[in-house]
Amino acid sequence: MARMTREESQALTRAKLISVAQTLFTRDGYAATSLDQIAETAGFSKGAVYSNFEGKEELFLEVLEEHGRLSLSGILAVVNSAQSIDDAIERIAQWSEKSSRKGNWPTLILEYSRQAKPTASFRKSQEKVLRAQWRALGEQLLNLDDTPATKKLAPETVGALIFELTYAPAMSFVSQPTSGDLLRVALRGVFGSANP
Template sequence: MPRLTRAESQARTRDLLIATARTLFLRDGYHGTSLEKVADAAGFSKGAVYSNFRNKDELCLAVLDAIHADELNAALAEVSRARTFDEGVAGFQRWAERMIGDEGWTTLEVEFAIQARRDPDLREELAARDQIIRGTIASVLATKLDANAAMDAEDMATALLSLGIGLGMQRVIDPSIPVNVLIKTLRALTK
């Protein structure tokens, strides 16, 4: 087997650190996960973590980027397989049932947002990522909305994302709360 190049080895180390941190952040939360724990669990020194990430915030951003990419792609895949608007909504509902209120993901997002309130640069990083998510949702909605929709795609994306975040927090506390309220809101706004 050919030996890895330095760049390949560094990329592999970075990917392993992100995957390990993802597991720990989702299980133990932001504050319950230290860089030392990530390094130990991944089988590296703390120096390996610092050679890839400036600090825990940067590592957590990389983890959230990976989660968002995975979950946004999963939600878009559910919707994109649809031939009709109703099939798209049904696909989105399947994704929402699995993910909205996922305890690890939801609490990590909330805990990290609270962490960001003390750091304007970190807050800006999170805001930029949220804008990308809203933009993606808006672009999907724009292809499905008719001229008589209650609001434009950008506003609707903001409303649905905000409702989804709040619903996720409520479902962490009480998992019996159905995601159907989000689906009903989507249907009401698109009429």
């Protein structure tokens, strides 16, 4: 078996740290999760954390970006497999109901914002990431409907609607209506769907 290069080893260490950090952050929260816990749980020294990340905030942001990438790829696969706009709406609603209950993301992000007090540059970089995700989702969904009314819609707005209703903080605490219920109503209104 070939020996790993230093870059391959560091990439594996980094991926393991991100995975463990995600588990701990979503289970215990931002404030209660320490770099010592992350390193110990991952089976590394705290030095391994610092050789990959400047600190807790940078590691959390990597966890958040990874969650965003996985969410986007999941929802794009759902939309891509849809045969019609009505089919896409139903698939999005089902995806949303599953996703809105995983990981306590809304509360975690709010806690992070209060604890870390992100800088203006962080806010700008996060806005850029979010807008790109919203746009990618909105463009794919709008491609399923070629009516004149939807051609006027901004893809970013459509994507934001889906992600924001899915990950709204209230969805962590209520059982009805679900995020899927809200998305069915909103998207049917946006796309003039014939389904009730």
